[in-house]
Structures are given as C-alpha cells and as structure tokens.
Amino acid sequence: MNIGEIARRSGVSRSTVSYALSGKRRVSKVTQQRIQAVIDELGYRPNATARALKEGRTRTIGLVIPPAGRRLTDMQLGFVASVVDAAGRADLDVLLSPSGGEHDRSFERMVGGKRVDGVVLMEIRLEDDRVTRLRQTGLPFVGIGRTHLPEEMSWVDVDYETLISKCVHHLADLGHRRIALVNRSAELVAAGYGPGHRAQSGFARAVAERGLDSVQSCCADDAQSGAACVEALLGQHPGLTAIATINEAAMPGMYRALEQAGLAVPRDFSVTGVAAQHWAENLHPPLTAADVPADELGARAVELLIQRIADPATPHLSLLLTPAISLRGTTGPARPREPGR
Amino acid sequence: MNIGEIARRSGVSRSTVSYALSGKRRVSKVTQQRIQAVIDELGYRPNATARALKEGRTRTIGLVIPPAGRRLTDMQLGFVASVVDAAGRADLDVLLSPSGGEHDRSFERMVGGKRVDGVVLMEIRLEDDRVTRLRQTGLPFVGIGRTHLPEEMSWVDVDYETLISKCVHHLADLGHRRIALVNRSAELVAAGYGPGHRAQSGFARAVAERGLDSVQSCCADDAQSGAACVEALLGQHPGLTAIATINEAAMPGMYRALEQAGLAVPRDFSVTGVAAQHWAENLHPPLTAADVPADELGARAVELLIQRIADPATPHLSLLLTPAISLRGTTGPARPREPGR
DNA sequence: ATCTTCAGTCGAACCGATTCGATATCGGGG
DNA sequence: CCCCGATATCGAATCGGTTCGACTGAAGAT
Numbered sequence: 001m002n003i004g005e006i007a008r009r010s011g012v013s014r015s016t017v018s019y020a021l022s023g024k025r026r027v028s029k030v031t032q033q034r035i036q037a038v039i040d041e042l043g044y045r046p047n048a049t050a051r052a053l054k055e056g057r058t059r060t061i062g063l064v065i066p067p068a069g070r071r072l073t074d075m076q077l078g079f080v081a082s083v084v085d086a087a088g089r090a091d092l093d094v095l096l097s098p099s100g101g102e103h104d105r106s107f108e109r110m111v112g113g114k115r116v117d118g119v120v121l122m123e124i125r126l127e128d129d130r131v132t133r134l135r136q137t138g139l140p141f142v143g144i145g146r147t148h149l150p151e152e153m154s155w156v157d158v159d160y161e162t163l164i165s166k167c168v169h170h171l172a173d174l175g176h177r178r179i180a181l182v183n184r185s186a187e188l189v190a191a192g193y194g195p196g197h198r199a200q201s202g203f204a205r206a207v208a209e210r211g212l213d214s215v216q217s218c219c220a221d222d223a224q225s226g227a228a229c230v231e232a233l234l235g236q237h238p239g240l241t242a243i244a245t246i247n248e249a250a251m252p253g254m255y256r257a258l259e260q261a262g263l264a265v266p267r268d269f270s271v272t273g274v275a276a277q278h279w280a281e282n283l284h285p286p287l288t289a290a291d292v293p294a295d296e297l298g299a300r301a302v303e304l305l306i307q308r309i310a311d312p313a314t315p316h317l318s319l320l321l322t323p324a325i326s327l328r329g330t331t332g333p334a335r336p337r338e339p340g341r
Numbered sequence: 342m343n344i345g346e347i348a349r350r351s352g353v354s355r356s357t358v359s360y361a362l363s364g365k366r367r368v369s370k371v372t373q374q375r376i377q378a379v380i381d382e383l384g385y386r387p388n389a390t391a392r393a394l395k396e397g398r399t400r401t402i403g404l405v406i407p408p409a410g411r412r413l414t415d416m417q418l419g420f421v422a423s424v425v426d427a428a429g430r431a432d433l434d435v436l437l438s439p440s441g442g443e444h445d446r447s448f449e450r451m452v453g454g455k456r457v458d459g460v461v462l463m464e465i466r467l468e469d470d471r472v473t474r475l476r477q478t479g480l481p482f483v484g485i486g487r488t489h490l491p492e493e494m495s496w497v498d499v500d501y502e503t504l505i506s507k508c509v510h511h512l513a514d515l516g517h518r519r520i521a522l523v524n525r526s527a528e529l530v531a532a533g534y535g536p537g538h539r540a541q542s543g544f545a546r547a548v549a550e551r552g553l554d555s556v557q558s559c560c561a562d563d564a565q566s567g568a569a570c571v572e573a574l575l576g577q578h579p580g581l582t583a584i585a586t587i588n589e590a591a592m593p594g595m596y597r598a599l600e601q602a603g604l605a606v607p608r609d610f611s612v613t614g615v616a617a618q619h620w621a622e623n624l625h626p627p628l629t630a631a632d633v634p635a636d637e638l639g640a641r642a643v644e645l646l647i648q649r650i651a652d653p654a655t656p657h658l659s660l661l662l663t664p665a666i667s668l669r670g671t672t673g674p675a676r677p678r679e680p681g682r
Numbered sequence: 683a684t685c686t687t688c689a690g691t692c693g694a695a696c697c698g699a700t701t702c703g704a705t706a707t708c709g710g711g712g
Numbered sequence: 713c714c715c716c717g718a719t720a721t722c723g724a725a726t727c728g729g730t731t732c733g734a735c736t737g738a739a740g741a742t
Contacts, residue, residue, distance in 0.1 A: 004698080012722085014699080014722090015724095016721055018701080019701090019720095019721090022700080028719080028720060031721085045453030045455075046698080046699065047455050047699065048456045049394045049698080049699090050394050050699035050700090051698080051699055053698080053728065054698080054700050055699085055700070056727070058390060060436070068426040068429065072418070077418070084439055088447050091446065093436055093438070093451065095435070096425055096436075097434070098425055098426065113386055113390075113392075114389060115390070115434065278412075284597055343728050344729060354691065354693070355730090356691080360731090363730080365730085365731080366690085367690070368691085387728080388727090390728080390729090391727070392728080393697095394696095395697050395731085
C-alpha cells in the first residue's frame, strides 16, 4: 500500500495526497477529509525509505559504539542511553554500529552508504581512523571524546587529565605519599585511547607537583582483573596507601582485593577516581569520585550533532566537563600499612 | 556523487555500472576495470537508501528495547549486545527503538514507515500492543520473551517458571521451609511482564508441592531497592531462611542487606535465582543460579528473524531454554535464624 | 554469403515518495 | 460578457539505484 493507492481510492492525484499529509499547500476541506478517511481506513504510513531518498536525509543518526566482545562500562551505557533518548526526543532514529578502528563493515555501510544524517562517535582515540573517514565524507559528526587535534572537530568530553590530577591532589592533601593509578586496559591505552592517555598525563603532572611516589598500572575492564591488579600492587608496593582509577568495571574487584588483604576503606586505604555518577553512588561503599554526568554528555552530543546537521558550515563547538569530586567516604587520612598487609 | 557520475566518467551507461558492481550480468574485462578505476578514484559507494527503495528491503532489523528511564539489566544488555553482534555478522544493521507499550513514536516510525525488514522485540508482556501491531503490519518479528499466546509468534525465551520452581526445590532439598521470591518491580508485574508472572506461578507451584511457607515480594530494579526489600522481608518474616530471585539489579543490594543483618551467606541464609551467567559469576560471592545464556538467546533470535525475513510463510519456531542451576555456594543447609537477626 | 548465436551494452521503467509549474474552475469586478 | 486572480488540483520530473528487454556487432555454422 502506497501513496498511489490512497490517491486512487480518494479520487485525487498522488501529489494532492502528499500535500494533504504535509500541509505544504492548501487542500480543500472535503478533499482533506476524504483522504484522511481512506488513510485511516487502510492505516497508511508513508514509506520512510522513499521519503529519505527524495528529501536527501534519513532522519537517522548513527551511533558508533565499541566493538562486540567487550562489555560496555556503566559510563558508556549512560552515553548510549542518553544519546538514544535525546535522539528520540528530536524524532530521530538511531542506527547502531559496533566498530572499533580499521574499516568495519558496519561503519562503512553506515557512512559510505549515507544511511544516516550524522554520527555520534564513542570511545575516540588520539588518532582515529573513523574520524578521518568521516571528515573525508563530509558527514556531520560529534565525538564523545576527542582526538589529539580537538579544534578540528565537534565533541563533548570529560577532562580526565584535570580530574585525575584533582584526585591526586585530594589524596596528597590527606597525607598520602605513594599513590597508584589504575588505568583502563593496556591494549586500549596502547591503541591511543584518549582518556587513558590523559589520565596518565594528569596523574604524572600531579604527582610531580606534589613530589609523590607513584605507580601506574593498566587493568582489563572487569572485576576479576581489578582484584588481581590491586593484589599485585599491594604486594609490590608496601608503601602504597591510595589508588586513583578511571576503570569503572574494575572497581568492585578492587574493593574486594582490599578487603581480602584486610585493608578497610577508608581507614587503611583510600580509593578515588572518575566514574559515572550512577556507578559511583551504587558501589558499595559509594566511591568518592569525580561524577561524570553521562546522561548530560550524551544529550549534549546529540544537540551539537543536530545543529551540525542543520548547518554543516557552523564552526566546531565543544564541551569539556570537569565535574566536582563528590566526597562519599572512600578517602581518608593516610595511615601506614602494616607489613604483610 | 552517484552512479550516473561514475557512468559518465567511465563512458558507459548507468546500468553497466550497476552490473559491474553487482556481477549479475557479464561485463567485459576492460569496461570492468575502467569502471573500477573511476570508483576507486572517487571513492564511490552506492546509496543505501536508493537501493533499499528499489529492492524493497532495507537490510536493517529493528531492536525494540525497554523505554528510556529504566536502566537495562545485565541480561538485557547481553541480549542487546548479542543481537547487534549477530546482526553484524549477517551484514544487517540495527535500528534501535526504545519503546514500551502504547504507540511509541519511534516504534511507529520503524514499523509503519517500513524502515526495517524485521524486528526483535524485547521485554514482551503477556498482552503486548507491539506484538499486535507487528502482526497487523505483517512485518516479520521474533520475541525475546513471549505473550500468553506463544504459538502465534516466533520467540526465544527462558523458562522462568520451571527455573524458579527448580530453585525452590533446591532450597527445599536443603531443608528450607520458609522461602521468599523477590520479583521484578510491582509496576512491571502489574503491566503483565511475562517473566514476572511466570516466576510467580512457578514459585507458587513449587512451594505448594513441597508444602512450604512462602512470601512473594516485588522490588524495583536497583541495589537500593534490593536492600530495602530484603530488610523488610527479614523484619516481617523471622522464619525466613532463603530467597529466590529473578531481579538481577537488586542482587547486590540484597547481599548487602543480609550482611548488615549479620547473616552470612550461605551459612545463615541462602540465596539463589535466575540471572545472566556473566552476572551470576561476577557477583560477590558468585550466585548459585540458573545461568541464562543471554548471548546465545540474542543470536538465536536473530537467526530466527533472518529465517522469517527470507520466508515469512515459514511456520513459527520457538526456543525455550531451561539452563541448569550452577552451584556457586550461596545456598546451604537451612539453619534457624536467631531472633532479631 | 547468409543465418544464428552470444557476449556486451544501452535505454527505459520502476521503487514511493516530494515538489514545481501548469491548469481548471469559480467568483467578482469592470 | 469578458477578464482577472485566487483556490484547488493535477501531471511530470526527481531522488539514486536495479533490472528487464532490446539492440549491436562479431564469431561460428551451414
């Protein structure tokens, strides 16, 4: 059933039906009603594909998420949920593409085939092939995250560098002298994952400023790895009294390892870092952390994208958030660990 | 840049370019190469929308997820991830629609506008408007979950009824005489959410068979509610020694409440239920539970859907999984609770 | 030399909408 | 009575592909 069928049954031309539907030209009241009656009777809905072809836009945005296999972190889930939600509010559909670096088929279908009007890109690397490709096609896009040349794109991001630095200063203020950074996985950091690198440099800067002893450590995105990582850190660095981390998924395991080592948080050991607000609040005990408002970021990314789609010539905009650290009681004054603990 | 541009630059007709690309008719070697050279030079990719219009299929499937606002459970995330993954392997794109009951705009766009070749429906209710609508349009669909008339649709599902019954029997075998079911949220159950109802009836059946005392309780999908729920249960039912639950998100809170009540699991209190395998394993302590293979279910749903898309006349197929209970040590012999605990 | 066959290519129709210019009809003004 | 303008509607072109039937020319058969 198509617009021609409606036209025939209403005894008018296809263009009249189209105008009746869109209201872009006047249609007489009787005709309008006759057409509407037929439409209601048959339950007609215009074919979105045909409309997209003619109009040159699909009313769909692409959302590029990390590739299959890895589970999304709570923060990433927050991004996805809020992007989908914000898109829905703007009557845009969302096409999902799980794709990492090199030309993924689904990414290429989406971008090359012009299936979407714009793209929200997650988990951006300092050098990112997908950004290159998007720029080359001229398709509007917005990053949740940014490359090493942030002026040349639109993005929203969390200032991991400053935040981790703040965490370190907070710990130093409490008297901690030896602090570890627990980063995301080694592969991710090696691949140039932005937050991983920026956390490293913020951490390095702050420990230098405060003259602290420090350890950097990478950890896969799951609880077991988190536990193993902390266990190793405790064993190898007896003077360690605090951890700052950006690895959400590892946090529960980190707590567990501390508990098993007989270290109470925050009495014997302090933990802080950066996490989605929802995640930090729901950990047990709730984590003192810089609360990333994932929901807001995703919505903002969509706003920027909609703007770029409307006018691709608009200058690049960006939004760098530096949320405050919420004190929830997982950090406390430094207290030397007893040997063996 | 379109196929006409390629044709002009290669000095052939548009149809020849099309045939060169699709291989559906022979094209001479020289022409083939000339066309390919132009395509490579310009980086041409056929427009997916135009192709979809002509072919009458979009090579896209819709995935209907629970509406915005509620966070997805780990199991639901597993479904989403595996559906997206399986679709990608079949070179299908995934269009996301967060929509619950009554005519959501995004659902209507997707289904009414024929934006997809088929739909995977999550979180199905016993009576489900979306199923009605899909059936009416004739669009192929597969449910992850089923209505109260399962013969009339294709679906994959977990046999919550049997599984919860097994959990109860397992607890009864260990000597527990008073058992609570912690269900999903009251609103969800009231709305006719399938697993909620089936868990209720499986529970009721099993406690009747074993002549047990029982309590049924609903609980919102988050840790805090889980804690509150268990606290209330412990207070109101001193004889309670075990819980069976299907509420993943509440589990961490349930553990916490037990701990705070001074009850050790499994020494003083037993917990079991149904959860995504990954989730049960990663809880601390790991939960004795019927392990739902969420990844497999999603993939199977896509397989069924692909089949229905290829031949919509094919009889309905379904897959009801009843995974075994993995003993991970959160259930043990019943032991009377001391008063006040 | 004529007829067949076949490989290779072209032109046109089509998918289902939107949109522009043209046309028909009608009432009112001169 | 004729002309004008407004209103309502129509027909055709268009978006960018795919596909079918027809056409061309050269090779092979008779």
